[in-house]
Amino acid sequence: MSKNKNTEQKIFEAATELFIEKGVDRTSVRDIATKAGINLALMNYYFRSKENLFDAIFANLVKKNTKDLIKIMDSDLELNDKISQYVSTYIDILIENPLLVSFFMAILHRSREKITEMDVIHNLYGREKFTQQILDEGKKGTIKKTDPSHFYVDMISMITFPFAIKPLIMDKNELNEADFMEFIAYRKIHITQMLKDSIKPCP
Amino acid sequence: MSKNKNTEQKIFEAATELFIEKGVDRTSVRDIATKAGINLALMNYYFRSKENLFDAIFANLVKKNTKDLIKIMDSDLELNDKISQYVSTYIDILIENPLLVSFFMAILHRSREKITEMDVIHNLYGREKFTQQILDEGKKGTIKKTDPSHFYVDMISMITFPFAIKPLIMDKNELNEADFMEFIAYRKIHITQMLKDSIKPCP
DNA sequence: GTCTATACGGCGATAGAC
């Protein structure tokens, strides 16, 4: 406490960076110890095993990065505004940490069996209030009859997937890092427009 | 040749299945040898290393699964038909092998550095003829001014991403395997409609 | 081409001194 950072925290942060950057299976506990500037044995003192450390890190990453999104989803905003804000905020989060999607997809393949058992995962997908808003609007006839589960899948697909295939997009369109971020920033408007078009009937 | 399957082929097929199922880094060469029913040393006789074998397998998987899609993209079909056929064919391919997307995403994280250097990867993304068709239609004024690179990203995002988050979709919507496939099948119509709406102006 | 046997290093994990 009186120190700069406690050891547990140093291990946790070093491992987080390495897991995201190199992947869990290509990061050794020795890598983590070196990066954290501590001894190998300390990892096992604080966390029982590498897999245990991974579980804690993954839960933390999900929680930290979905906090703002959940707040928006559960808010009293009107549907159109909610969509705009969600898209924009989500993209901002991923611009801050572009490897997050790719890392998360890798985990989804690696830990298929246990992923739905992780409590924190249930924050991620399909909030009730938002779902209800889409259904309500549909009943009022102001929007097309829209299946909320497909709407939600469309939305997160278009937001997140481009980050997963970032190297391909950059290569094919000959973009550098800054260009890619511009490409992504444009998608805020583009995706919002597509989603609104998909629920609003032609006048 | 006179035998049931030659050894090289047995290794190749066993490794392919294991890589897709468990991931490359969690598959050992001993796993592969056992599954192929051959000796460990044979792997190194035919392929120089595990990484080498992986490269061959990955290239083969991309080639095999994009063949039909490229044919459609490069065909003389009219734009609307081309979109419908592409979406439908792509989804059929993934229904046949639902782990393919998830596996591919994991590789995109694992092998970020070398992925764009793999020749075969350039088949995957943005075919010239299709791009030109979108631009041409835009000029004719029959569709909204649409950026082909965003259109393409939208399309593959909405097609493939749901397979990557399959466990989450199944869990949240309480779907079993058959339900999920029904959910996916419905997306053929849904995605085609969304894409057409995104380029066709309201009448 | 296919096998047995084995080298060698890195892995995750722990015992035990301080």
Add this chain to the structure above:
DNA sequence: GTCTATCGCCGTATAGAC
């Protein structure tokens, strides 16, 4: 709490007999 030292295992890769 933190270290050194080491265990036992499994990873990839190879040498050499058949």
